Amino acid sequence: MQTIRNANGLNLPKLGLGTWPMLDDECTRAVLQALELGYRHIDTAAGYNNEAAVGKALVHSATPREQIHVTTKVWYDKLEPADMRASLDNSLKALQSDYVDLFHIHWPGKHGDLRGDALKRSIDTLVELHQSGKARAIGVANFPLALLREVVEILKAPLSAIQVEYHVLLDQQPLLDYARQHDLAFTAYTPLARGEAAANEVIQRIARKHGVLPTQVALQWLLGQEGVAAIPKAAGRENQQANLDALKLRLDDEDRDAIAALPKNRRVVSPADFAPVWD
Template structure:
């Protein structure tokens, strides 16, 4: 299985061109090796500028983008992916996702077009995003050798145990977006207690909890150098069994991203 770096920089809602480019450059120069964007974020060109400005060679970082739901017909998958690659200023992306199983998504036709993009070299791997266990099963029947990730919302308030088990069953990485529950984790008593115990931020605790799980990668969005660094330091935080059990025991299911076309 392709190795996806455990911590990535998310760029959703990072829409100020200069700030977006600077955050990507800062993250890569700091040591991040995974950058995540999407057609729908409308910032691929800005991400591309950050990639260009960073002192990191193309082969040394992992780059992901996503095809939006109105571009999932086969001919549009190919045209829009080509446009994404051009906007990003690269020769290929490491991972291109189906952003949602919605709109023009047809498992057979859409994924066939993605497989053709792998064979032509514009993308290296296929990802799915916001797929349920059943939808992941279906996608894996069609493109088992190429799908390496399912990107979904996951954090201590939405622990996704069933989906994580399904991803492991298929040897697919779960890439956790909104891993800080859009800031909600900062006010959770169990996370505050663990943060105080280790003298670290609640963000670091939440990210470390995710990254210590087998087969999980986290992509927190951050734009300031301070937050980019704070998140990065989660890589050095090792939670003990007691910490993990405390967070695992949080019995809440709070979804932060829930559009009308969501499949659940």
């Protein structure tokens, strides 16, 4: 499994298992199965209500904890310092672990209102949790470019990663360019656009050409990019294995040109009650 490494301590397997919206035993079974198949990157969050289920899998897996990268996140209503510290402590308890490998702020407040002094307090606390060893690396999720720039250039936070929606139907090039310039891993969530990528005629045509699944084409388009990881959700063994097998696919220039020509304005995750204004 290829990994993304950077100067701030990150060692992130490029393909991970997304766990939202799996819960309870379904989630535990999926994580155990993924680890058995060879996954070493598990993504969860306090807001998913499944950290305890992930933790149960981590404890019962034959794979040692130190070989597994675990990402979790703090919800947007827990961004004051005491709340953030308590959130991470609760996450560690649920995960049955002394640390997480990557700890994200999940959303930049409500409608992107994490600004000014509130932003500084939250980022200072994020850095503090990194320095404590409870979070081996830190990052942000769903931050528009202007806000990410403020965190990196003004607050000087030693971020390791950003996680955002990214797939063949959504352009994130300005954000990706910035991440590369500042040595940030770029994790793509909803990498299959909730089924829309595989339903696309161009993606299907490329899949037929290579004798693979459309989902594998969409994933390889991401995984083949420098600094980009992807975390598709998959509960069943067949889908988990198919996603792993996407690592073996090699797209050619004709494939990439065809994907580049697709419309890139389809955002499928933008909750009306708390999403920021996107750049």
